[in-house]
Amino acid sequence: xxxxxxxxxxxxxxxxxxxxxxxxxxxxxxxxxxxxxxxxxxxxxxxxxxxxxxxxxxxxxxxxxxxxxxxxxxxxxxxxxxxxxxxxxxxxxxxxxxxxxxxxxxxxxxxxxxxxxxxxxxxxxxxxxxxxxxxxxxxxxxxxxxxxxxxxxxxxxxxxxxxxxxxxxxxxxxxxxxxxxxxxxxxxxxxxxxxxxxxxxxxxxxxxxxxxxxxxxxxxxxxxxxxxxxxxxxxxxxxxxxxxxxxxxxxxxxxxxxxxxxxxxxxxxxxxxxxxxxxxxxxxxxxxxxxxxxxxxxxxxxxxxxxxxxxxxxxxxxxxxxxxxxxxxxxxxxxxxxxxxxxxxxxxxxxxxxxxxxxxxxxxxxxxxxxxxxxxxxxxxxxxxxxxxxxxxxxxxxxxxxxxxxxxxxxxxxxxxxxxxxxxxxxxxxxxxxxxxxxxxxxxxxxxxxxxxxxxxxxxxxxxxxxxxxxxxxxxxxxxxxxxxxxxxxxxxxxxxxxxxxxxxxxxxxxxxxxxxxxxxxxxxxxxxxxxxxxxxxxxxxxxxxxxxxxxxxxxxxxxxxxxxxxxxxxxxxxxxxxxxxxxxxxxxxxxxxxxxxxxxxxxxxxxxxxxxxxxxxxxxxxxxxxxxxxxxxxxxxxxxxxxxxxxxxxxxxxxxxxxxxxxxxxxxxxxxxxxxxxxxxxxxxxxxxxxxx
DNA sequence: GTGGATGAG
DNA sequence: CGCTCATCCAC
Numbered sequence: 001x002x003x004x005x006x007x008x009x010x011x012x013x014x015x016x017x018x019x020x021x022x023x024x025x026x027x028x029x030x031x032x033x034x035x036x037x038x039x040x041x042x043x044x045x046x047x048x049x050x051x052x053x054x055x056x057x058x059x060x061x062x063x064x065x066x067x068x069x070x071x072x073x074x075x076x077x078x079x080x081x082x083x084x085x086x087x088x089x090x091x092x093x094x095x096x097x098x099x100x101x102x103x104x105x106x107x108x109x110x111x112x113x114x115x116x117x118x119x120x121x122x123x124x125x126x127x128x129x130x131x132x133x134x135x136x137x138x139x140x141x142x143x144x145x146x147x148x149x150x151x152x153x154x155x156x157x158x159x160x161x162x163x164x165x166x167x168x169x170x171x172x173x174x175x176x177x178x179x180x181x182x183x184x185x186x187x188x189x190x191x192x193x194x195x196x197x198x199x200x201x202x203x204x205x206x207x208x209x210x211x212x213x214x215x216x217x218x219x220x221x222x223x224x225x226x227x228x229x230x231x232x233x234x235x236x237x238x239x240x241x242x243x244x245x246x247x248x249x250x251x252x253x254x255x256x257x258x259x260x261x262x263x264x265x266x267x268x269x270x271x272x273x274x275x276x277x278x279x280x281x282x283x284x285x286x287x288x289x290x291x292x293x294x295x296x297x298x299x300x301x302x303x304x305x306x307x308x309x310x311x312x313x314x315x316x317x318x319x320x321x322x323x324x325x326x327x328x329x330x331x332x333x334x335x336x337x338x339x340x341x342x343x344x345x346x347x348x349x350x351x352x353x354x355x356x357x358x359x360x361x362x363x364x365x366x367x368x369x370x371x372x373x374x375x376x377x378x379x380x381x382x383x384x385x386x387x388x389x390x391x392x393x394x395x396x397x398x399x400x401x402x403x404x405x406x407x408x409x410x411x412x413x414x415x416x417x418x419x420x421x422x423x424x425x426x427x428x429x430x431x432x433x434x435x436x437x438x439x440x441x442x443x444x445x446x447x448x449x450x451x452x453x454x455x456x457x458x459x460x461x462x463x464x465x466x467x468x469x470x471x472x473x474x475x476x477x478x479x480x481x482x483x484x485x486x487x488x489x490x491x492x493x494x495x496x497x498x499x500x501x502x503x504x505x506x507x508x509x510x511x512x513x514x515x516x517x518x519x520x521x522x523x524x525x526x527x528x529x530x531x532x533x534x535x536x537x538x539x540x541x542x543x544x545x546x547x548x549x550x551x552x553x554x555x556x557x558x559x560x561x562x563x564x565x566x567x568x569x570x571x572x573x574x575x576x577x578x579x580x581x582x583x584x585x586x587x588x589x590x591x592x593x594x595x596x597x598x599x600x601x602x603x604x605x606x607x608x609x610x611x612x613x614x615x616x617x618x619x620x621x622x623x624x625x626x627x628x629x630x631x632x633x634x635x636x637x638x639x640x641x642x643x644x645x646x647x648x649x650x651x652x653x654x655x656x657x658x659x660x661x662x663x664x665x666x667x668x669x670x671x672x673x674x675x676x677x678x679x680x681x682x683x684x685x686x687x688x689x690x691x692x693x694x
Numbered sequence: 695g696t697g698g699a700t701g702a703g
Numbered sequence: 704c705g706c707t708c709a710t711c712c713a714c
Contacts, residue, residue, distance in 0.1 A: 075705060078704050079704090169707090306701085307701070370707055371706090372705085373706085414696095416696090425698075426698095427696085429696065
């Protein structure tokens with residue numbers, strides 16, 4: 001119904017010749033894993049989208065500057081973003097503004113917005129550098145644009161859980177396209193949509209129709225040893241191609257609706273997708289097919305890989321005398337483990353082979369918020385510092401307002417103040433009392449108190465940097481809305497009626513200490529729930545009434561065989577719910593405690609699993625914002641105006657817990673890091689050799 | 695929980 | 704560079 005799939009119409013693959021000369025390398029089980037966005041599925045498709053010179057584009061769009069015009073974003077004396085036309089003149093981030101002007105006399109340098117003491121809002125000020133002593137930078141305009149873009153992306157993609165979007169930074173997102181692609185595959189290729197022969201999920205699929213794949217497009221298929229290769233496409237190639245179609249449509253929407261260009265990478269995991277998006281930069285997308293992965297990686301310095309860009313990367317370079325992936329490939333895993341520690345060594349071994357099973361985290365709520373200032377001439381009195389605290393508080397408060405107004409009433413629990421004196425960094429934090437609303441005075445008082453503490457136990461002056469931050473966000477006390485309180489209620493339900501536990505595959509006991517696993521389970525459950533419910537129309541008007549379970553609703557769930565039918569047995573990698581799913585969905589609607597599983601979306605007039613609530617509501621918010629978008633005229637090029645669009649939640653960056661070196665430099669404490677170990681285990685077990693080309 | 699360190703953009 | 708944000712870990 002409302003889950004739009006715009007790409008079904010234009011298949012680049014001609015189904016004409018249905019070649020079935022051989023079997024696919026993939027099985028029905030792999031296909032089922034795809035529907036679940038399993039991180040070990042060899043058919044998985046991940047995209048990384050990266051806005052081109054984002055800050056510069058923001059200013060260009062805001063000011064209505066022609067795209068070919070060289071443009072840079074200035075922050076005090078430096079340039080923090082340079083658009084592509086300007087880069088042709090050899091400009092980079094480290095040139096000063098005078099050097100820049102010399103290299104490119106035509107360059108426009110727009111200074112970022114700033115806050116001024118006493119102001120209620122940031123603004124674009126002329127001659128900002130003159131005010132460095134009294135203003136602080138504000139990146140709010142870019143956060144706001146980032147939100148609009150994220151909303152646009154969420155709008156063009158189908159509703160969750162087919163959609164999975166992770167905001168990775170202000171100008172980057174990851175998409176897990178697996179589930180969506182799965183649904184497209186089933187529709188386009190009925191021959192694989194049926195049950196497996198003999199109901200055996202280990203049966204291989206038939207080959208896809210073997211006409212020439214139209215890898216065409218500006219989207220680039222990349223790096224292919226071609227010649228010697230088996231040119232027959234398999235389902236992973238089809239999946240990538242569909243992924244590329246989706247990404248192209250996402251980029252087109254961003255371009256048309258918001259005027260931004262971006263680059264993208266499409267590949268089998270996050271790491272490669274990200275390398276892919278950086279491969280051809282402005283306004284292009286790159287597909288890295290599975291069979292091209294190693295070749296693609298070979299060309300890189302491994303220091304380009306995430307988590308290897310810092311000290312860990314240096315350490316590896318020093319210990320192995322190279323920074324090339326190609327050369328490090330020769331190092332046996334034992335040697336890597338010996339020199340880097342078991343966990344890090346194993347991780348490096350896999351990552352340079354293109355293996356990365358980190359998941360795309362579907363959440364986008366902010367976890368902390370920070371306002372900071374480096375003092376060019378240092379400051380020397382607490383009076384000065386206090387004045388800056390006031391500004392920080394105003395900044396943070398205004399951002400909190402945006403967050404909370406349109407979001408699920410979350411509020412920060414702790415306030416912390418960091419202080420730097422020379423090389424010395426110190427910080428103190430305090431909890432924000434709950435109960436009363438947060439306002440500037442409250443935050444300001446706490447901040448002053450923290451400053452007092454810092455000043456007391458240490459020589460504080462001269463101070464070269466101050467940062468005030470809030471964190472420990474949690475759902476507001478009023479909100480029965482939100483995961484947090486859901487968990488509380490769920491725990492209570494569990495204690496009272498243990499028998500309902502596990503009926504549907506949830507592991508209640510691990511909810512609190514194992515967020516990652518929890519997340520994974522959630523998705524399997526959600527997936528099945530949705531597919532089982534598909535065409536149900538219900539007419540509750542209030543989520544609170546669900547426990548009155550109208551008997552009619554019980555019939556909601558003949559689990560849709562197309563996607564919910566999964567084998568169970570041996571492999572615990574697959575989330576298997578098969579018949580249990582049907583049963584539990586039924587029982588969900590009969591017993592009182594189920595309320596904790598569900599909420600009712602008024603807009604959709606449907607029930608959804610509570611675990612999907614945040615995501616679902618987020619999606620609605622995105623759509624609302626999009627609707628508004630369409631009727632908004634952009635603000636005029638004037639330079640002293642705030643371009644304040646409506647704010648929408650967004651925000652958080654749920655970074656995957658990635659194996660970083662547990663040991664770090666001084667390899668004294670080279671133990672610990674169990675998360676790495678888990679990752680490795682998962683990887684070894686799941687990552688199929690099928691993932692590689694022949 | 696707190697404060698420092700690291701890594702990312 | 705300057706400003707954010709996130710995660711991990713020893714304490």
